Every structure is written in structure tokens, then in C-alpha cells.
Amino acid sequence: MAVKKPRIVAIDDEPDFVDTIREYFQLRGYEIDAASRAVEGIELINNKKPDVVVLDLKMPGINGEEVLGLLKSKQPKAKVIFVSAFDDSGKTRKRMLSAGAFAFLDKPLNSLRQLEDTVNRAYSAK
């Protein structure tokens, strides 16, 4: 397949979740790096210049919202997809989307396929 696949960085404070995603995308030929701490994630973003960032919202230390802000100022081209279990009847989701996030998916994911589709849509939407 000639279609270029997006470069992904995933940041989530649950190492097992990050591993699941990494394995899934790697097996399917994506270039993906993952971190379970936001600080490492930011470093990855700086080094790898990803097309899409899969991001958790609530994390100890730096949270997803701050990472989004950072990305918007430094690498505005990168698309952000939130995957979070945080639910305050849609308020935060709205805020993130208006702050420039591409999508906000709930944890648990309906399907990994859905995430993959969203990643691809984000990549092609640029």
C-alpha cells in the first residue's frame, strides 16, 4: 500500500492501555511511540513531530489539557484525539473540542477500529 500512514504519539497514564494501543497500531504498520507520563510524551512529541496525538485527559502531573495547549502553540499541525474516562456531562469534551482537539473518545473505546478510523480521518483532514 502506497498510502502513507500517520505518525502517532500516544500518552496515557495507564501503561497497559498505552501498550494495547501501541501493539495494535504497530502491527498495522503505523509508526507509533507511546508514553505513560506526560513529560515523556511531550519529549516524544518534540522529537518525533507526530501527525496525530492520542491523549488522555486526566493525568497526574501535566494533564491532557495542558499538553493540548502546548501542541497548539508549538505544533499546530498535529491533531489531538482525546481518549478519556473523564465525564462531566460533556462540559470538558466541549471545551477540548473548542480548544482545537480533533475528537474526544470515551474510555472504554467502543472499538479499536473506531480509534484507528478517527486517527486516519484526523490525518487526512489536514
Next chain:
Amino acid sequence: MGAFFAVAFFFHFIIRYLELNRRAFVTIVYFLAFVFTFFNWYSRSRFFLGDIHFVFNQFYWIDALKYKNPLFFVFYSLFFWIILGYAFFLLLKAFRNSSGVTHDKLGYFIIAIGFGWIGTNPLFLSAFRINIYPYSNFLVALYPLLVAYVIVRHQVMDIEVVVKKTLVFAGLLASVFAALILPTLLIQEYIFRGAGVGGKMLGLAISGIIIIASLRRIEDFLINVTDKYLFQKEYDYKELLKTFTGEVLTVLDLNRLVKLTVDKLSDIIKITSCGVLLLNNEKNQYELVASNGIGSKGIALSMDNTLSSFLNRTRAYLSVKHQGKDSALPPRIVEDMNKLRLELAIPLVAHDEIIGILTLGKKKSDEDYTQDDMDILLPLAGTLAIAISNAEMFDELGKTQAEAAQREKMAVIGTLSAGINHEICNPLGIARGQCEAFLLNIKDGLYKNKSQQELFEKAKKIMEKVIHETDRATVITKRLSTFAKPSKGEISYDISVKHEIDEVLELVGYELKLDHIDIVKEISGALPFIFGDKKQIQEVFFNLIRNAAQAMDEKGRIAIRARKDTRKVVIDIEDTGHGIPGDKLTQIFNPFYTTKEPGKGTGLGLFIVRQVVERNRGRISVKSKVGEGTVFTLEFPMSAKVKV
């Protein structure tokens, strides 16, 4: 022998007086006393009291050094000092832990015993030929004097009853003796002089008839006389009134009220048994809720029961004196009366309804209830009925408050859901993702070049992860559901402050971490248990820790400290938040006071926290400095149960 058993008697008395349970110990002490006596009597020449001789020509004592076996005397001295020392130690301990009249009584006792000791000490010295003139012996006289004073002044033991019975008995004995001697003598000496055996028998018979005919009357007469001249009964009534108006009827806790009632009534009127039955509206029966001297618990009289229907019909008291006078009581009533060991049953009428029955047993003096007794007991029962009805209403009110607390808790849990959702959804997300990825990888042919063995290992790893993650979700769900359940109102005596705080932190900890709030715990390891409703106490911690977190926007520190302070456990929950200005500080425990945005807080949190704390016999206070933070301080009395 006296010296040996005096120790045992004294020890036994102290144990009984302090109401301690040391039966085995007492038995051993008696046994030792017996052993000493045995050796003293049967082996005098070989072992024990060697040479009783006079010291200073006045005080005889023994010479320890002259014994064939002086060790024996040493053993006895040890026995004497250890047992008495232990008894004295128990007394001192009780003295320190007591208050009020009991405190005074014990104080006198200790002083009296102290005099007794100092007085007798030199006798031991002389046994070892240290001859100091025992002036101090005269101090011994102070011992009975002081004890007698305490007995009279503070009514230690039921000495009145004892004295009275003794007097009545002595009087009776004298009368019987007089009745026996006089007629017999008169008849024998003057009327049937020389009538031989037959005359004597006749004299005895007449005496017998006189005694039988007059005995009961003489007894009544003697009881009346002793009552009238020696024991002014009005004192009892005064005490009864004083105790009930001052200590008992003001109690709002229903259980405590009825327990106090039976205790104080038994104590003051000196009756062998006493009980309170209260109407259970749901089951429509009178249930024994507090009792003293009524062996069997859980007695309930249904409405169609003869005793309760009798009281409901007559609305008047029922006394055993009614038995056999005008008409015999039905046997079923008598059966119930025996079951409740009552001589007197007084209906408790409030709001025109018999809400309970007060039962009074036999007086310890064996006397019947008099009209004087009834004149005070009936109005007392009337007031008691009102107090009980008030306490019941207060209890109802407490239940309504408990419901409000539950609603508040659910509201709080609602706001918690963000954090808890995270804790449940994350593991579920991982479990689902792992399984889905495996299936999709097979479907997409990505595992084509993997061997069966590799696939098997892969599946095994996934299963293990799924189990681990579902367990994680289960733990948090369970914790949440335990917390959300309304409290059952059960009192636990082994609540560990540390454990409860840890439980609460497990529940809120993740959220606090997300909000960059550090938790500092300084909880002393050797903290005693506290008692109360475990769930309610957990709620208190939960509310205060959450409040502390909310007082800080983001970033900050919550310090939780717990320490022991005399008989209390003191817990501080301190935050580094905004602080509360002085004028608001007085309002924060008021209902519906809130500083949060509309919809965020019900304003019931701290109000309910205080209610719950006070219901668990605790206290809550607050100190705050604007810009620095707030400390809530909780105090709970420590439980009697010892930590193991």
C-alpha cells in the same frame, strides 16, 4: 486464723465493692488463707508461730526469728503484702477513674485503709525483733471510724436495709423469747404448780398460740417503728425526685433514658427488680427494653395479653396486693407478673395512650408498697411517660436527619463520579482493548506467521491482564457501594481511625492526585479504638477530606493527623486552601450555608457532619486563617475495647 482470713475477706470485699470479675483470684486467695491456717494449726511446733510473747507488756506478737522455719513467716508476710497491695492498687485505680460521690467514697476508703496500714505495720517489725513502741497502733481506731462515717454519710452498700432487718429480727427474737418464757413460767410456777409434765406442756402450748397469733403484728409494728424513728423515708423520696428531675428525665436518648430509669429506681427504692416495657407500634406489643433483676430478656406482651389489656382497660396501676383481696387475679396475669418479677405495674400514659409499662419488683426490705410510695410513684410514672414520648420523637427526628445525611452523601457521590468513573473505566478499557486487539489481529491475518504455541502464550497473557483489570474495577465498585449504603445504626467498639481514613483516601485519593493535592498522613500507630457508627464516622472523614480538597483550587496539601489525648482520639484535617474569614466561620455549620457555586453544593455537608459527629459522642471545631488554610479538629472518646 483471723490474720490469715482477714486478708482474704478484705480482698474479696474490695473486688465485690468495685464490681470486678476476679473470681479465680479470690478463690486462690481464700485457698492460700486456708493453707496458712492449716499449717498454723496442725504444725505449730514445726513451722509456724513459734513464740507468741508480749512486747512492751502490752502487745503480744510473734517472734519470726525463733521459728523452726522462719521462711514460713516470710511467705506469710509476702502473701499479706502482695494481696493487700494489689487490692489497694485496684482501689486507687478505681479512685482515679471515678467521679462524684463514688470518687468521695473511694477517697475516704483509701484514707481509712491507709490509717489501718500505718497502724498495723510496726507489728511486723516486732516479729523481726525490731522493737519500736507501736504508738501508731492507735491510728487503727481511725479506720473503723472513717469507714463507719462513709457508710452513714454516703450510703455505701444497702446498710440501711441491713441495719433495719437486724433490728426487726432482734425485736422479734426478744418478743418471741418473752412470749415463750413469760406464759410458760407463769403457768408453771403459779397456776399449775405441781401439775407435772402435762402442766408444762400446756404452758408451752399457750405460749405457742400467743406467738403464732401475734408474730405478724409484732413484725409490722417493729418495721413501722424502725422506719419512723430510725429511717426517715422522706429522704428516699427526696432523692428519688432529685435524681429523676435532675438526671433521668432530661435524657433524650431513649435507650439511656430507660436504662437510667430502671437503674436509679432499683437503687433508690431498693427493689430487687425493675423494668420498662415500651409499645412497639409495628408489632403492636409491649417489649421489655430495659430491666434490672429480671432474668430473661426479650419479654414481649402482645396487646391481647391479659396484663396489657388489663392495664389498658383500667388505666390504673396493678399491684400484687390486689391479689386475693377483693377478687383473685386471673392466673394468666399472675403468670406474666411472675415472669416480669413484678409486685407493681404502672401504665405509662402519654397523649392519652399507654406507651409503656413500668414494672417494680419486691422491695429488698420485704415490705409492701405503701400509699406514700404510690403518691410519689404515680406522678413520677406520668412524667416518665412524657419524657419517653419526647425521647421517641427525638429519635424519629434523628432518623429524618439520617435520611438527609444519606441524600447529601448521594449528592457528594454524584460529584465524585468523575474520579470514580476514571477508576472503573480505565481497567474496563484495557480489558476490552486487549481482547479486541487479539480478535482483530486474527481477523486481519496479522497473526498468520505465529505458531500455535506463540498464539497460546499471547492469549494466556491477555487473559491474565483481563482478570487483573476486572479485579481492579471490582474493588472500586465494592468500596463505592459499601460507602453508599445507608448506615444501619450499629455501634462498633473497634473503629480504627487509621483504617477508616485509609478507606476514604482510597476512594478520593485518585482525584486528589489529579488535582495535584498532596496528602500528608501523621497517624500515630498506637491509636486506641473509637466507638460509634462506623459508616457515619467514615462519612465524616470523607466529607472533611473532600471539603479540604475543594477549598484548594488546585495544588495544595491536606494534612491528616491523629493522636491520642487522655481518653480521646483527636483528628486534625488541615488544608492549605483559601481559609474562611472570621465572620463566616460561625456560619459554616449552619444548614444550607454554602460558598460553592449554585448546584455544586447543597450546603448540608458541614451541618450534617456536625450532627453526625455529635451523635457519635464526638466534637468538631474549626480554626482558619484567610489565605493560609483551615483546620477541622475532631474529637472522639476512645472505646473501652483494647486494641490487640
